[in-house]
Amino acid sequence: MLWPTLNDPVHDSQRLFRQLLSAMSEPGTLHTLEVSSPPGDDIGPALWGVLLTLCDLDTRVWLAPGLDTPELCEALAFHTGCRLSDDPAEADFALVTPGVLAEPIAFALGSDEYPDRSTTLLVALDTLEPTGEWRLTGPGIALRRQLGLDAAAAPLMARLAANRESFPCGLDAILTCGARLAALPRSTRIEEVA
Amino acid sequence: MYVAVKGGERAIANAHRLLADRRRGNREQAELGVDQIQGQLRLAVDRVMAEASLYDPELAALAIKQASGDMIEAAFLLRAYRTTLPRLAVSEPLDTGAMRIERRISATYKDIPGGQVLGPTYDYTHRLLDFLLLAGGETPAVEASEPPLAPCPQILELLDAEGLIERERDDGSEPADITRDPPDYPVDRAARLQMLARGDEGYLLALGYSTQRGYGRNHPFAGEIRLGQVEVEIFVEEWGEAVCVGEIALSECQMINQFGGSREAAPQFTRGYGLAFGHNERKTLAMALVDRALRAEELGEEVQGPAQQAEFVLAHADNVEASGFVSHLKLPHYVDFQSELELLRRLRREHEARRQGACQEAGSPTSTTDERAAAPGDPA
Amino acid sequence: MNGYNFAYLDEQTKRMIRRALLKAVAIPGYQVPFGGREMPMPYGWGTGGMQLTASILGVDDVLKVIDQGADDTTNAVSIRAFFERVAGVETTTVTPAASVIQTRHRIPETPLEPGQILVFQVPIPEPLRFIEPSEQETRLMHALEEYGVMHVKLYEDIARHGHIATTYAYPVKVDGRYVMDPSPIPKFDNPKLDMSPALLLFGAGREKRLYAIPPYTHVESLDFEDHPFEIQRWDERCALCASDRSFLDEVITDDAGGRMFVCSDTDYCLTRRGELS
Numbered sequence: 001m002l003w004p005t006l007n008d009p010v011h012d013s014q015r016l017f018r019q020l021l022s023a024m025s026e027p028g029t030l031h032t033l034e035v036s037s038p039p040g041d042d043i044g045p046a047l048w049g050v051l052l053t054l055c056d057l058d059t060r061v062w063l064a065p066g067l068d069t070p071e072l073c074e075a076l077a078f079h080t081g082c083r084l085s086d087d088p089a090e091a092d093f094a095l096v097t098p099g100v101l102a103e104p105i106a107f108a109l110g111s112d113e114y115p116d117r118s119t120t121l122l123v124a125l126d127t128l129e130p131t132g133e134w135r136l137t138g139p140g141i142a143l144r145r146q147l148g149l150d151a152a153a154a155p156l157m158a159r160l161a162a163n164r165e166s167f168p169c170g171l172d173a174i175l176t177c178g179a180r181l182a183a184l185p186r187s188t189r190i191e192e193v194a
Numbered sequence: 195m196y197v198a199v200k201g202g203e204r205a206i207a208n209a210h211r212l213l214a215d216r217r218r219g220n221r222e223q224a225e226l227g228v229d230q231i232q233g234q235l236r237l238a239v240d241r242v243m244a245e246a247s248l249y250d251p252e253l254a255a256l257a258i259k260q261a262s263g264d265m266i267e268a269a270f271l272l273r274a275y276r277t278t279l280p281r282l283a284v285s286e287p288l289d290t291g292a293m294r295i296e297r298r299i300s301a302t303y304k305d306i307p308g309g310q311v312l313g314p315t316y317d318y319t320h321r322l323l324d325f326l327l328l329a330g331g332e333t334p335a336v337e338a339s340e341p342p343l344a345p346c347p348q349i350l351e352l353l354d355a356e357g358l359i360e361r362e363r364d365d366g367s368e369p370a371d372i373t374r375d376p377p378d379y380p381v382d383r384a385a386r387l388q389m390l391a392r393g394d395e396g397y398l399l400a401l402g403y404s405t406q407r408g409y410g411r412n413h414p415f416a417g418e419i420r421l422g423q424v425e426v427e428i429f430v431e432e433w434g435e436a437v438c439v440g441e442i443a444l445s446e447c448q449m450i451n452q453f454g455g456s457r458e459a460a461p462q463f464t465r466g467y468g469l470a471f472g473h474n475e476r477k478t479l480a481m482a483l484v485d486r487a488l489r490a491e492e493l494g495e496e497v498q499g500p501a502q503q504a505e506f507v508l509a510h511a512d513n514v515e516a517s518g519f520v521s522h523l524k525l526p527h528y529v530d531f532q533s534e535l536e537l538l539r540r541l542r543r544e545h546e547a548r549r550q551g552a553c554q555e556a557g558s559p560t561s562t563t564d565e566r567a568a569a570p571g572d573p574a
Numbered sequence: 575m576n577g578y579n580f581a582y583l584d585e586q587t588k589r590m591i592r593r594a595l596l597k598a599v600a601i602p603g604y605q606v607p608f609g610g611r612e613m614p615m616p617y618g619w620g621t622g623g624m625q626l627t628a629s630i631l632g633v634d635d636v637l638k639v640i641d642q643g644a645d646d647t648t649n650a651v652s653i654r655a656f657f658e659r660v661a662g663v664e665t666t667t668v669t670p671a672a673s674v675i676q677t678r679h680r681i682p683e684t685p686l687e688p689g690q691i692l693v694f695q696v697p698i699p700e701p702l703r704f705i706e707p708s709e710q711e712t713r714l715m716h717a718l719e720e721y722g723v724m725h726v727k728l729y730e731d732i733a734r735h736g737h738i739a740t741t742y743a744y745p746v747k748v749d750g751r752y753v754m755d756p757s758p759i760p761k762f763d764n765p766k767l768d769m770s771p772a773l774l775l776f777g778a779g780r781e782k783r784l785y786a787i788p789p790y791t792h793v794e795s796l797d798f799e800d801h802p803f804e805i806q807r808w809d810e811r812c813a814l815c816a817s818d819r820s821f822l823d824e825v826i827t828d829d830a831g832g833r834m835f836v837c838s839d840t841d842y843c844l845t846r847r848g849e850l851s
Contacts, residue, residue, distance in 0.1 A: 010580050014632040017592050021630065022689075024599045025773045025788040054596075056589050092593070112717035116597040116606045139602045139749050140788035142769070168751065172600040185600030187749065187788075202651035270616070277612040278578065376607040376782035379709045505708055515780045518617030519697070525619065525649050528823050529642045529679045529838055533741035533760040535824065536806050541735050 003075035004036035006052055016053040020174070023183040028136045028145035030128065031181050038075070042067055046176040047095070047124055055080035055093065062091035062107075064100040067124070091119045098123060098149075098156035107171055115168035118186075126150055128177035138188045147182065149175075161190040217262045231255035240443070240472025241265060245513060246272035247373065247392040248279075249442050249471050266394075270514045276373075286427040286436050287364075290446050290469075292345045294423040300349050301416040302450060308346030313421060314473075349418040350448045350465070359450065359463040379505045386488055386508060387481075391469055393511030395477045401501040402483030409499030410487045413452040414466065421445045421473055445474045449482035454493045464493060581628040581661040587611055591629040591784070595775065598786035603748030604716070605699050610782035620653055620678060621779030623695035627657065627676050630691065630775075636664045638672035643680035643821065643838035650678070667841050679742075681763040683820045683842035686772035688789065694757040696778040699785065701745040701755040721753045724796060732801050741806070746793050753796070754785065762805045762821045767793040810835040815846035 006012035012035075019031045035049035055061060059082045063072065068084075076082055085091050088107045110118035132148020134157060149157065156173070163170035163186040170186030184190070218225065232239055232255035242254040246269045254272055261267035297313025300306050312318075353359045369384035377385065390398060405411055424444050427436040447468035455461030466486025468478030487501040488508075501507060510516060579585065587609075594608040613621040631637065637657055641650035645667040653676060654665050666672050669684040678695040686692060698704075702712040705723050715721070724745060731739040738744075744761035748754050756767055757776060767774065767787060774787040787793060797803035811818045813834040820842055822835040837843035 010585060011633060013585070013589075014580075014630075018630065018632060021592075021595060021599065021773070024596050025786075026790075054589060054593055056586055058586070058590060059593070113713050114607075115601050115604060116594070118597075120596070139791035140599075142771075142790040168601050168604060172596070187600060187602055202646050202648045203655065206648060206652060206655075270612075274612045274614045278582075278584065280584070374609045376609055378607065505710060509709070514612065515617045518619060518621075519780055520618075521616060522618030522697070525678075526642050526647050527679070527758075529760055529821065530742040530758050532822070532824055532838075533762070533806060536808070537737065537739060537741045541737065541739075544736060 003038050003048070003071075003079065005079050006035070006049075013053045016049050019181070020050065020053065020183070023174070023181055024140075024172070024185055026140045027138065027184050027188040028130075028141065028147050028182055030130050032179050033181055035179070040069070040071065042069070043072065043095075043124055044176055044178040046179050046181040047122055050122055050174055050176065050181070051076065051082075051093075051095075052079060055082040057081045057083075059083070059092045060085040060090055062086075062088045062094040062119070064094065064096040066097065066100075067095050088119065093122055094119050095122050095124070096156075098125060098153040101159045102155040109166060109169040109171065112169065115170070118169065119171060121156075121171055121173040123156060123173055123175045125153060125175055125177040127153070128175055128180050128182060133192055133194075135191045135193045136184070136188050137191075140185075141188070147175075147184075157190060157192070160184050160186075160188075163187075164189060217260070226259060228252065228255045228259055231258050237473055238263075238265065238268075240470075240474050241395060241477070242268045242272055243472055244470040244474050244477060245269035245392055245394065246276060247471075248272050248276040251472075266513050266517050270517070273514050283428045285439075286429055288424050288426065288444070290420065290424055290444060291348050291351070292425065293420055293444070293446075294441075295346060295420055296423070296443075297421040298346060298418065299416075300418045302418075303349065306346075306349055307352070308344070315475075346420075348420075348448065350450070353417075353450075353463070357460075357462070360454075360465060362465065362467075377508065379508075381504070381508065383485075383489070383492075386504065387467065387469070387485060389508045389511055390481045390484055393481070394513035394516070395474070395480070397511055397513070397516075398477060398480040398484055401487070401507060402480035404499060405483050405487045405501045410490065410497070410502040411499075412464075412466070412483075412486050412495075414483055414486065415450045416479065417448040417450040417465075419445070419447045419475060419478070421475065443472050445470050445472065445478045447475070447478035447482045449479075449486060451486045454495075456494070464489070578660055581631050581657070582613070583611065583625065583628045587625075588629045591625060594784055595626070595629065595786065598775070598784055599773075599788050601752075602787055602791050603746075603752030603754040603785060605754075605778075605783040605785045608782055608784050610779045613779065615652070615656070617780035618697060619649060620676070620695040622777030622781075622784065623676050623678070623693045623779075624653060624656070624777075625779055626693050626775050626777035626784060627674060628661075630693075631657065631661055631663060631674060633661075633663065635673045636666050636671055638666050638669065638675045638841075639677075640675065640680060640682070640839075640841075641678040642823070643682070643842075644840040646840060668845075669841050679758050679760075680821070680838060681759055681766045683817075683837070683839040684845070686766075686770060688771040690772040692770075692772050692774050694759075694774065694776045696755065696757045696776050696781075696783075698743075699755055699776065699778040699781050699783040701743075701753050716752065719751070721747075724753060725798075728796060729798065732798070738797070738801065738803075744803075745796050747796060748787055748793055749791050754787075756793075760806060760821055761795065761803075764793075764795045764803070765805065769793075808835060812837045812843060815843045815850065817843070817846060 016033055019033060023029060023031050033046045033049045035045040037045045038048040061082050062085050073084060088094055088105050094107055107119035110116055127150040129148030131146045134147040136145045160173055167186060172186055173184045175182045232251050238258055239251050239254045242257055243249055257268035257271040260271060298311045350359055372385055372388045423441040425438045426440050426442055428439050429436045449466035451464045451466055453461040453463050466482035468481030470477045484501055488504050490497050490502040590609055594606045598606045613624050615621060639650045639654040641647040657663055658665055669682045674691045676693045700712050702715055705727055706712050728738050742760045743755055743758040744764055746754050746756050769790050771789050773789055776785045795803040808822050814836050817837055820837045820839060823838045825834050825836055827834055
């Protein structure tokens with residue numbers, strides 16, 4: 001089965017980017033992306049749409065073990081031209097499932113001088129709901145917001161909650177589930193509520 | 195009754211029409227052809243290509259025509275066009291040693307292998323206005339000269355056999371691309387040379403001159419200046435080899451400077467390097483001086499002159515950036531000026547009140563000199 | 575427009591800017607270096623703002639462009655015409671009707687709404703630049719959160735004039751971390767930055783930096799306990815719409831010192847006059 005591309009690369013990527021910008025500006029808000037589904041179960045249309053929108057010859061992408069199928073590698077090379085990297089510390093984007101974060105993988109966190117030189121996590125989740133056990137506050141959030149994830153997401157959220165300690169260095173994350181997407185930039189304060 | 199100024203659009207359109215009219219000038223005279231500019235104002239064309247960092251003599255000539263001869267405006271036009279071009283390939287490093295030489299001189303050796311070749315130079319012309327040109331006199335053709343020179347070795351390579359001069363080594367690192375990536379100070383020499391290569395000639399000339407007058411002196415000798423055609427090659431994956439895609443004219447200056455050395459390393463001459471598109475000899479000389487000055491820190495020299503301060507030199511070398519920001523002062527600043535007015539009036543009122551108060555207290559007249567209010571931050 | 579991509583910039587450049595924008599939003603107030611391109615307009619005339627606008631703009635957007643608060647100043651007219659030409663987008667002068675507003679030196683008086691994006695043109699993005707000219711040094715000062723010099727500079731003003739003598743491009747602190755230059759807006763507009771429902775993007779083309787303030791972010795203007803931040807006030811009202819709460823431009827009406835004050839925000843003023851009549 002073929003990996004789909006954007007029907008109208010100029011205008012579709014603009015529209016998807018605006019959804020991404022909106023998601024990153026208002027952490028925890030859910031956005032549904034209109035993108036054709038890629039083959040297989042690993043990656044949903046939202047995650048594939050993000051890759052098509054942001055990756056090109058100038059980006060390095062790290063694929064977590066399990067996601068690094070030959071089909072995906074080939075599709076990424078063909079559709080975006082991005083470079084795949086074995087070293088998470090030099091990745092602009094890292095494709096992960098939340099469980100992978102249980103290991104202390106050395107992604108790029110940026111430096112105090114250049115905190116922007118950091119990896120953005122692109123996460124494939126099984127659950128992504130607007131209500132639930134995670135409470136979010138910080139820039140982009142008027143009062144507070146909630147996210148509901150499943151238990152498997154705990155290592156991911158622990159890793160992102162640790163951003164507060166390293167700020168301005170840290171990891172930004174784009175969470176995806178099927179066609180839905182939300183973002184958790186490093187500026188967001190994350191708490192687990194009972 | 196005041197009515198907000200309207201019709202900006204019409205005013206702009208009119209300005210454009212007026213500009214086109216002035217550019218055309220007297221309709222009774224023949225219009226200047228782009229081919230004439232390209233063929234007869236070639237030094238202007240070369241300068242515009244260098245500062246625009248785009249090698250295209252015809253479009254550079256068009257830019258000069260469109261800009262009515264304003265060289266900075268022409269460089270800007272060509273630079274803005276350059277940005278929109280796709281990148282098809284990255285060339286192999288140019289081999290200036292294999293240059294088809296039109297001019298080549300050395301100020302360090304009387305005789306050099308391959309010989310001194312003056313080529314087309316203004317150097318020994320007497321600067322007397324040539325009224326024959328004014329009268330439209332024909333220029334005699336040049337007699338066919340000897341066959342073109344074989345590629346000549348670079349003089350600094352000859353000197354190098356003795357180890358007298360530092361070697362330039364390719365450390366294999368990927369050079370930055372200043373047209374794609376923002377400068378990350380301190381920038382390395384590769385990025386520096388790129389910034390100087392498209393820097394404003396007048397600016398580099400002044401900075402280079404300042405080093406000669408003692409602001410960061412580095413005792414230069416013009417080791418070699420060469421000018422001519424160099425092949426541009428592109429490596430084709432499918433064929434497994436590099437192929438020539440054309441030739442460009444280049445000017446190159448290798449400057450030899452005072453020796454460095456340390457406890458570990460024997461004293462050696464050091465180098466400054468200048469390179470530019472086309473016939474841009476003055477630019478490459480100045481560039482080589484500034485390049486050498488910017489190596490102060492690397493060579494353990496005290497930084498004394500403006501030309502040695504890398505961030506200062508490099509951040510202000512680009513005339514497209516500089517002319518844009520200086521000329522933006524022509525844009526409206528009503529709001530910021532109004533903000534300053536409001537504060538200044540308040541400060542003056544308060545100053546006056548304080549003075550009055552002091553007068554009454556002292557019961558005698560005080561000095562009337564008004565303390566000048568300091569200008570706060572520069573308007574932007 | 576023939577020969578050029580939608581919104582002028584090529585897609586690879588847009589992607590580069592878009593990636594930088596996401597980082598900017600994730601680190602509010604931090605200046606992200608980006609590979610700024612030449613635009614077909616001079617540096618210093620809004621090329622940074624234009625590159626940001628070009629990178630975010632889509633066919634469904636409605637664009638408003640203002641300079642000094644006004645839609646009809648020459649540079650605003652010129653930039654608006656550029657985007658009409660290269661992107662064919664709908665344009666407006668009505669603040670609430672715009673989805674993207676590019677501005678030089680003002681924030682509209684009409685409160686911005688959620689979903690709107692305000693793109694600022696920035697000449698010198700570094701708030702510490704006039705205290706420390708070296709980029710290497712100021713980068714380190716931001717890294718170490720070493721902002722004492724800025725307070726010293728502001729306090730020197732107080733010692734000398736009795737007031738902080740910065741009236742525009744008045745420095746702010748974003749979400750308690752980065753000191754940021756809000757671009758040369760009058761300090762009158764600074765309070766509008768705090769907890770703004772709109773996304774605020776800042777682009778400096780010549781200096782190749784972009785930065786952002788997400789919606790609903792705390793933005794405080796630097797001040798002192800004994801000298802709290804305050805905004806400009808006028809004794810006059812707008813001579814056209816009688817507003818007593820908008821930023822006023824002073825207009826010279828004759829050669830005998832006659833003057834009047836009118837709103838710098840032309841859309842706000844026209845709307846009020848429409849409502850009054």
